[in-house]
Amino acid sequence: MKTKLITLLILAIFTSTYAQFGPEQIITTNADEARSVYSADLDGDGDMDVLSTSYEGISWYENDGDGDFGSQQIITINADTFIYSVYATDLDGDGDMDVLSGVSGDDIFWYENVNGDGSVWIEHVILNIFCWASKTYAADLDSDGDKDIIYICNQSPGTGNGVIRWLENDGVGNFGTEHNIGYSGFQIYATDIDGDGDMDVLTNMTEYDYNKRIIWYENDGYGNFGSEQIIISNADAFISSVYATDLDGDGDMDVLSASGDDNKIAWYENVNGDGSVWIEHIITTDALEARSVYATDIDNDGNMDVLSASYDDNKIAWYDNINGLGDFGPQQIITTDANGAESVYSEDLNGDGYKDVLSASSGDDKIAWYENSHIFGVNENTLLDIFIFPNPVKDVLNIQSNTTITEIEIYNQLGQLVLSNFNKNTIDLSSVNQGIYFIKIMDENGDFGTQKVVKK
Numbered sequence: 001m002k003t004k005l006i007t008l009l010i011l012a013i014f015t016s017t018y019a020q021f022g023p024e025q026i027i028t029t030n031a032d033e034a035r036s037v038y039s040a041d042l043d044g045d046g047d048m049d050v051l052s053t054s055y056e057g058i059s060w061y062e063n064d065g066d067g068d069f070g071s072q073q074i075i076t077i078n079a080d081t082f083i084y085s086v087y088a089t090d091l092d093g094d095g096d097m098d099v100l101s102g103v104s105g106d107d108i109f110w111y112e113n114v115n116g117d118g119s120v121w122i123e124h125v126i127l128n129i130f131c132w133a134s135k136t137y138a139a140d141l142d143s144d145g146d147k148d149i150i151y152i153c154n155q156s157p158g159t160g161n162g163v164i165r166w167l168e169n170d171g172v173g174n175f176g177t178e179h180n181i182g183y184s185g186f187q188i189y190a191t192d193i194d195g196d197g198d199m200d201v202l203t204n205m206t207e208y209d210y211n212k213r214i215i216w217y218e219n220d221g222y223g224n225f226g227s228e229q230i231i232i233s234n235a236d237a238f239i240s241s242v243y244a245t246d247l248d249g250d251g252d253m254d255v256l257s258a259s260g261d262d263n264k265i266a267w268y269e270n271v272n273g274d275g276s277v278w279i280e281h282i283i284t285t286d287a288l289e290a291r292s293v294y295a296t297d298i299d300n301d302g303n304m305d306v307l308s309a310s311y312d313d314n315k316i317a318w319y320d321n322i323n324g325l326g327d328f329g330p331q332q333i334i335t336t337d338a339n340g341a342e343s344v345y346s347e348d349l350n351g352d353g354y355k356d357v358l359s360a361s362s363g364d365d366k367i368a369w370y371e372n373s374h375i376f377g378v379n380e381n382t383l384l385d386i387f388i389f390p391n392p393v394k395d396v397l398n399i400q401s402n403t404t405i406t407e408i409e410i411y412n413q414l415g416q417l418v419l420s421n422f423n424k425n426t427i428d429l430s431s432v433n434q435g436i437y438f439i440k441i442m443d444e445n446g447d448f449g450t451q452k453v454v455k456k
Contacts, residue, residue: 021334021357022371027069029366032056037360037367039347040088040097042118048347049118051099052360052367053083058101058111060118067350067371075099075111075121084186089138089147092173100136100149108136108151112173126167126175127151139190139199142223146171150201152184164188164203166223181225182217191244191253193275194218200275201225202255204239212238214257214268216275231268231278237261245295245304248326258290258308265293265308265319267326283319283328288312296346296355298372309344309359316344316359316370322436323392323454329436334370339363385449386441392454395430399441401449407442410453429455 031054038051047065051058057077062070083101091098096116101109108127114120126149138147146169154162164184167175185204193200198221205213205228214231237259247254252273257266265284271277287310298305303324308317314336320329340363349356354372361368387400399405408427410419418437421427429437437453 020373022373024335024337024368024370025067027061027367027369028052028059028072029364030072031059031360031365031367033362034342034360034365034367035083035362036085036343037345037358038086038088039345039349039358042088042097042099042113044096044116047351048349050349050358050367050369051086051088053086053101054365058083058086058099060099061367062118063349065351067356067369073118076101076109076123085135087137091138091147091149091169093146093171098173100138108149110149110173124173127178135186135188137188137190141166141190141199141201141219142168143198143221144171148223149175150181150188150190152186152188152203154186164201164217168223179223182215182228185239187239187242189242189244193244193253193270195252195273197221202242202244204242204257212236212259214239214242214255216255218275229275231255231275232257232280235259237264240291241293243293243295247295247304247306247321249303249324254326256293256295256306258287258293258310260289260291260311263288263290263310265290265306267306269326281326284308284317284331286331287315287317291341292343294344294346298346298355300354300374307344307346307357309338309341309361311340311342314339314341314361314363316341316357318357322452325392327392327454335359335368338366338368386451388439388451388453391451392456393429394456396426396428397439397453399425399427399439401425401441401443403443403445403447405441406444409440409442411438411440429453 031052033055036053039048042049042060047063049063050061058075059072087100088097096113098113099111110124112122136151141148148169149167152162152164162184164181165178187204189202190199193216198219200219201217212235213233215228217225239257240260241258243256244253247267252270254270255268263285266282269279287308289312290310292309294307295304303321305321306319316334316338317331322329338359338361341361343360345358346355354374356372357370359368389398407422434455439453441449
């Protein structure tokens with residue numbers, strides 16, 4: 001029985017190296033030209049519901065806690081044009097989740113969750129503006145404890161040229177005078193880029209067909225912003241999505257991007273932690289017409305992995321942050337059935353402690369989710385308690401075990417055996433190429449342990 005179990009686990013290791021996702025679970029196919037998806041607890045029952053935007057407006061779908069979603073509940077159908085993004089946060093300080101829309105004609109709206117259960121929504125016009133407000137976001141820019149609103153005003157729709165502004169919240173959802181931040185494109189995100197404790201603003205910028213770039217603006221802590229600071233200039237393609245998180249485990253905010261013309265997902269290392277020096281790292285160039293990028297810990301190993309949605313290949317995919325240092329594995333396809341994939345997001349939808357994946361796709365008017373089955377291959381299929389070091393390794397890998405090691409085997413990502421030795425606690429990897437490998441260690445009792453190894 002034990003031998004059979006080991007055999008099955010070995011098979012799982014080399015056929016399911018990365019986290020596996022269940023089949024597509026459709027939430028709705030009535031989100032007309034769906035553009036964005038987000039998750040938040042809108043009814044205050046402790047589980048994560050789903051928000052979507054479409055040509056018609058904004059809707060939400062109630063989660064029963066197990067990932068079974070109710071019918072479409074409409075927040076607004078009064079939008080004059082596409083709503084490109086949606087975000088949920090507490091805007092009026094009453095403890096429940098309100099909703100902020102990304103595009104609504106020439107107005108910016110927020111929707112008050114009146115009873116806190118998503119049953120009644122009141123529309124508030126924040127600002128009547130003559131521009132194409134392509135994105136909105138909320139963050140505390142003036143350090144007073146409430147969520148202010150950031151928005152992009154594009155004077156020429158479709159060009160990616162505009163200005164980025166913010167509106168001060170009085171704490172109960174009344175918004176004051178506009179404040180200019182700088183120039184912007186289609187995307188905004190707020191985070192502490194320079195590590196000084198306040199919320200800076202991240203955006204992309206495209207000046208028609210040239211000078212495509214990712215930039216950020218430094219906040220002085222009171223909502224006064226300095227001049228633009230370059231993360232990357234003269235990029236090869238239009239930047240369609242930006243996001244920020246710590247990808248290399250050094251405690252500062254790095255930047256993620258998706259760009260459609262070159263099918264690229266990339267990240268930019270915040271070298272000094274203050275936003276002054278950036279290094280580009282390409283994750284993939286196989287996301288055809290990449291539209292959206294997001295980061296979360298998919299495999300529960302403590303590292304931030306990356307998700308992407310790409311329009312032309314109808315693909316939702318993820319990339320494993322192998323060692324927590326920003327070295328990413330190959331593209332892992334979650335689905336290719338998101339026709340015209342526009343948006344990707346992640347949240348634990350069924351309450352099992354693992355992050356599931358959400359998608360919005362405009363070609364099939366669909367909002368869907370994919371269950372994270374938390375089959376994690378080598379990091380989870382371990383019978384033998386072992387510790388390996390150093391990892392990443394340049395030459396000799398050391399193995400620490402409470403029992404006597406009888407055999408060590410090194411496999412590549414195709415499951416092919418590339419090295420082995422017997423009755424040692426070390427193995428020399430200096431002869432193998434750089435890349436990702438898997439070590440299988442057998443002990444005197446016939447137990448084995450497996451881990452991922454990065455050869456540098």
